[in-house]
Amino acid sequence: MSDTDSFIEEVTEEVRRDRLYGYLKRYGWIAALAIVGVVGAAGFSEFRSAQQAAKAEALGDAMIASLSQDEDEDRASSLADITAETPQGAAVLAFMTAGAQAEAGENALAAETLQSVSNNQDVPLIYRQVASFKTLLVQSDSVDSATRRAGFEALAVPGVRLRLLAEEQLALLDIESGDSEAAIARFQSILDDAEATAGLQRRALQAMVALGGAPQLEESANE
Known part of the structure; x- marks a missing residue:
């Protein structure tokens, strides 16, 4: 390479460097602002996560303290005084409060209390379904069987995770109305269902025997 070529390359490199510095001086603030934004967003995200964790811990501590009360009335009253700041936290709190109130x-x-969850569209569907199921249970002495049957039938459909528990309650309503054959048929369907848990199948089997039915265990999915 000649001295002339070497000189030209040095000059070209110097020009590129000058242009780069010029761009940095002119537009460097954009890069700096982007970096600050990324760092700030990460810091804010960590701050929010820490806040949410602290709130969840505080809610848990408050519920544990309420449940430590000796009397049922005191537990129910103490839980009812707690405030949750998230829909899911409020739903869990409502379940515990309703349990104490029922006791x-x-x-x-x-x-x-449970209806406040079943009517809350901000919580996941399973929360609302559980709340509806529990509401029907606590209303067993105050709501007529036809209304409760309609409520359980709405839950005893494919796709609802409480379907088999609702079927069990419908069988109990059959017994309540004196229709033992319908109850036995429902309990047998529970025995035959592949999604039935061992505990649910055991209860169905015991109920069928008590009603004088003849369980067909060979058809049970969990045999």
Whole structure:
């Protein structure tokens, strides 16, 4: 390479460097702003995560403290005074509060607490379904069987995770109405269902025997 060529390359490189510095001086603030934005967003995300974790921990501590009360009425009252800041936290709190209220004999109040979850569109569907199921259970002494049957039938459909538990309640309503044959048929369908848990199948088997039915165990999916 001649001295002339070497000189030209040095000059070209210097020009490129000058242009780069010029671009940095002119547009460097954009890159700096982007970096600050990324770092700030990451910091804010960590801050929010820490806040949410702290709120969840505080809610858990408050519920544990309420459940440590000796009397059912005191537990129910203490839980009812707690406030949750997220829909899911409020749903869990409502389930625990309703349980304490039911144990204290306040079934109407428990049903009202559960309905606040079943009517809340901000919580996942399974939360609302569980709330509806529990509401029907606590209303067993205050709501007529036809209304409860309609409620359980709405849950005893494919795609609902509480389907078989709702079927069990429908069988119990059959017994309540004196229709033993219908109850036995429902319990047998539970025995035959591949999604039935061992505990649910055991209860179905015991109920069928008590009703004088002849369980067909060979058809059970979990045999």
